Amino acid sequence: MDKRIYEMHAGICCIFSNPKRLEIIDLLRDGEKSVNELSSLMEIPQANLSQHLSLMRQSGILDTRREGVNIYYSIANPKVIKAFEIMREVLLEQLSRHEKLAKKIKIA
Amino acid sequence: MDKRIYEMHAGICCIFSNPKRLEIIDLLRDGEKSVNELSSLMEIPQANLSQHLSLMRQSGILDTRREGVNIYYSIANPKVIKAFEIMREVLLEQLSRHEKLAKKIKIA
DNA sequence: TTAATATATTAGATTATTCGCATATAATAA
DNA sequence: TTATTATATGCGAATAATCTAATATATTAA
Numbered sequence: 001m002d003k004r005i006y007e008m009h010a011g012i013c014c015i016f017s018n019p020k021r022l023e024i025i026d027l028l029r030d031g032e033k034s035v036n037e038l039s040s041l042m043e044i045p046q047a048n049l050s051q052h053l054s055l056m057r058q059s060g061i062l063d064t065r066r067e068g069v070n071i072y073y074s075i076a077n078p079k080v081i082k083a084f085e086i087m088r089e090v091l092l093e094q095l096s097r098h099e100k101l102a103k104k105i106k107i108a
Numbered sequence: 109m110d111k112r113i114y115e116m117h118a119g120i121c122c123i124f125s126n127p128k129r130l131e132i133i134d135l136l137r138d139g140e141k142s143v144n145e146l147s148s149l150m151e152i153p154q155a156n157l158s159q160h161l162s163l164m165r166q167s168g169i170l171d172t173r174r175e176g177v178n179i180y181y182s183i184a185n186p187k188v189i190k191a192f193e194i195m196r197e198v199l200l201e202q203l204s205r206h207e208k209l210a211k212k213i214k215i216a
Numbered sequence: 217t218t219a220a221t222a223t224a225t226t227a228g229a230t231t232a233t234t235c236g237c238a239t240a241t242a243a244t245a246a
Numbered sequence: 247t248t249a250t251t252a253t254a255t256g257c258g259a260a261t262a263a264t265c266t267a268a269t270a271t272a273t274t275a276a
Contacts, residue, residue, distance in 0.1 A: 003131065005199070006127035006128075007127050008199050009130050009195060010124065010125050010129075010130055012198075012199060013124040013195075014121075014122075014263090016125075017118050017119075017124075017125050019111065019115050019117070022117050023111065034222085036221090039222095039223095045266075046224095047223090047225085047267080048265065048266080049223095051225085051265085053223090054224070060202045060205075066272095069222050069223085069273045069274060070223090070273095071222080071223065071224095076202075077201060079194055079195075079197055083191045083195045086187055086194065087191045089187055090120075090185050090188055091116050093185060093187075094184075094185070125233095126234080142253095143252070143253060144253085153236070154253075155236075155253090155254080156234085156235060158253060158254050159235085159254085161253090161254090162255085174243090176244075176252095177243050177251065177252050178243095178253090179252080179253065
């Protein structure tokens with residue numbers, strides 16, 4: 001297997017390893033939003049939001065479209081959402097495994 | 109949406125944001141392997157391999173099983189593989205988009 | 217042109233990750 | 247017990263990521 005795929009995959013996972021960026025992606029799930037809209041939904045300083053957006057745009061995760069003074073961000077490839085859904089299933093299954101384990105230990 | 113899911117998702121993506129760890133997961137795709145087997149397949153120092161394995165075990169991505177002196181690692185939840193496949197499709201589509209764009213620019 | 221609004225960028229302090237190296241533990245064999 | 251093989255852990259230096267604060271740019275309106 002070509003090791004460059006691991007580099008690329010690791011790179012994109014690195015982008016995803018920040019909760020605010022994941023929240024942004026989630027907010028864009030059902031369509032584009034302007035920076036302003038995101039900003040009012042998100043409780044982080046505007047500058048910081050722009051930094052996250054910029055990073056995701058550069059790495060091809062988000063697309064942008066300018067309309068007058070506003071810039072609209074959207075998810076470049078909806079498969080990302082699909083991958084996220086599966087990964088969250090994994091997380092939930094991990095949680096329930098953990099809970100079951102915790103119960104077993106308490107009973108024993 | 110509960111923001112803890114973003115924390116958790118970011119956490120697991122952080123684990124995945126290292127090419128060597130992704131290579132390990134790939135090597136475990138079709139079944140468990142001992143540390144020794146992984147070590148001979150991977151061109152990294154054994155200590156470093158153990159560090160990566162330990163991290164993935166702690167975060168519930170890998171399971172372990174001891175058999176005598178050997179410890180066998182395996183993928184805890186095969187859905188991880190599924191998520192990886194989709195994410196790699198995204199990466200390949202990004203690449204081809206990029207190539208097409210590069211061509212367009214050269215022609216223009 | 218100036219002002220106002222929307223968005224992006226830079227710099228620097230802080231914190232987290234990663235690796236190499238040395239060492240530790242665990243199981244088994246002799 | 248001692249030796250051997252398999253695996254794990256702790257420490258420290260190098261590097262990278264993240265946030266804040268200040269500032270810059272871009273678009274439109276007046």
